[in-house]
Amino acid sequence: MIPFTITPNTTPTDAAIRTAKLADPGFGKVFTDHMVMIRYVEGDGWQDAEVKARAPLSLDPAAAVLHYAQEIFEGMKAYKLGDGNAALFRPDANARRFNESAHRMAMPAVPEDVFIKSVEELVKIDRDWFPSAEGGTLYLRPFMIASEAFLGVRPAREYLFMVIASAAGPYFKGDAGAISIWVSEHYTRAARGGTGAAKCGGNYASSLIAQAEAISKGHDQVVFLDAVENRWVEELGGMNVFFVFEDGSLRTPPLGGTILPGITRDALLTLAHDSGLSVCEERYSIDQWQDDARSGKLVEAFACGTAAVVTPIGTVTGEKRSFVIGAGGPGQLTEKLRQQLVNIQRGIAPDPHNWLRRLS
Ligand SMILES: Cc1ncc(COP(=O)(O)O)c(C=O)c1O
Numbered sequence: 590m591i592p593f594t595i596t597p598n599t600t601p602t603d604a605a606i607r608t609a610k611l612a613d614p615g616f617g618k619v620f621t622d623h624m625v626m627i628r629y630v631e632g633d634g635w636q637d638a639e640v641k642a643r644a645p646l647s648l649d650p651a652a653a654v655l656h657y658a659q660e661i662f663e664g665m666k667a668y669k670l671g672d673g674n675a676a677l678f679r680p681d682a683n684a685r686r687f688n689e690s691a692h693r694m695a696m697p698a699v700p701e702d703v704f705i706k707s708v709e710e711l712v713k714i715d716r717d718w719f720p721s722a723e724g725g726t727l728y729l730r731p732f733m734i735a736s737e738a739f740l741g742v743r744p745a746r747e748y749l750f751m752v753i754a755s756a757a758g759p760y761f762k763g764d765a766g767a768i769s770i771w772v773s774e775h776y777t778r779a780a781r782g783g784t785g786a787a788k789c790g791g792n793y794a795s796s797l798i799a800q801a802e803a804i805s806k807g808h809d810q811v812v813f814l815d816a817v818e819n820r821w822v823e824e825l826g827g828m829n830v831f832f833v834f835e836d837g838s839l840r841t842p843p844l845g846g847t848i849l850p851g852i853t854r855d856a857l858l859t860l861a862h863d864s865g866l867s868v869c870e871e872r873y874s875i876d877q878w879q880d881d882a883r884s885g886k887l888v889e890a891f892a893c894g895t896a897a898v899v900t901p902i903g904t905v906t907g908e909k910r911s912f913v914i915g916a917g918g919p920g921q922l923t924e925k926l927r928q929q930l931v932n933i934q935r936g937i938a939p940d941p942h943n944w945l946r947r948l949s
Pocket residue numbers: 664824825826827828829849850851852853854893894895896
């Protein structure tokens with residue numbers, strides 16, 4: 590593996606200021622003192638791996654990322670365990686997905702061990718940045734940008750791989766309740782053959798208007814329908830979705846290149862299988878969702894992802910519809926699955942699939 594140089598920040602955040610920031614960090618706005626940066630040059634490969642003080646970047650204004658959006662990222666968390674140590678949850682899965690995104694965006698792969706070491710070194714050096722509240726996590730953001738100064742349209746020949754970290758409380762405010770979903774009937778997120786399964790910035794840029802529409806109508810999140818028939822439920826702006834039926838079975842939209850293959854989604858499918866629940870990965874239409882919610886056949890629905898963990902969906906509204914799921918609040922199976930997952934992530938429950946990677 591390439592060598593890492595570790596240069597601690599000589600002017601870290603004052604401890605009292607850090608403590609104040611960590612009392613209620615919210616999501617995505619309290620950043621730690623360090624970052625990882627590794628350079629890539631075509632022909633020479635990855636080099637100059639550094640853990641160093643977090644600082645603004647200096648980029649040439651012609652850097653390809655600024656023009657053609659050659660950018661990918663990951664979202665993962667470090668969890669605080671009961672013994673005070675930290676652990677990552679399935680970092681190998683994030684590394685693999687990162688490289689699948691890299692492939693789709695014509696970017697170089699980052700060796701899995703380099704990806705994981707980068708994340709681990711950052712958590713180690715910034716281990717004092719876990720929020721003080723129970724269940725607080727460090728949200729980790731590995732990303733890669735095309736840094737070559739060149740305006741021709743072709744894959745860049747120079748890249749930066751970086752990792753930054755942010756103290757994270759709950760993604761949704763008042764996380765005990767259920768969220769309200771807005772159905773995007775005008776804007777779609779991804780089409781077959783496109784970049785829907787890649788975690789590239791462009792997917793999020795094009796989803797923002799629909800998410801803003803959801804917020805302006807008083808909802809928490811947008812749900813996208815498929816781009817061909819505008820009828821099959823795909824995923825939320827930043828989460829996958831599950832449906833729970835009265836017979837205790839579960840359903841989630843299949844991976845087909847248009848949705849992100851969520852690591853939480855995969856973990857929940859595995860936990861559901863382990864518990865002997867019947868689960869299927871099959872398409873589900875928005876009309877069927879509405880009919881089943883109204884008839885009582887569908888009793889719960891939830892969103893899932895690294896940031897949102899498992900969050901119940903209470904209501905679904907669109908231009909042509911409005912319906913309530915169950916009693917509009919958290920459901921039993923949703924809560925059970927959430928607890929099972931969280932207990933593994935915090936090292937409280939056994940980890941039969943070896944998902945936790947403890948930091949020494
Ligand atoms: C569009 C989208 N779908 C699904 C997910 C859930 O993925 P994961 O469980 O790997 O966080 C995310 C979150 O990162 C996302 O941004």
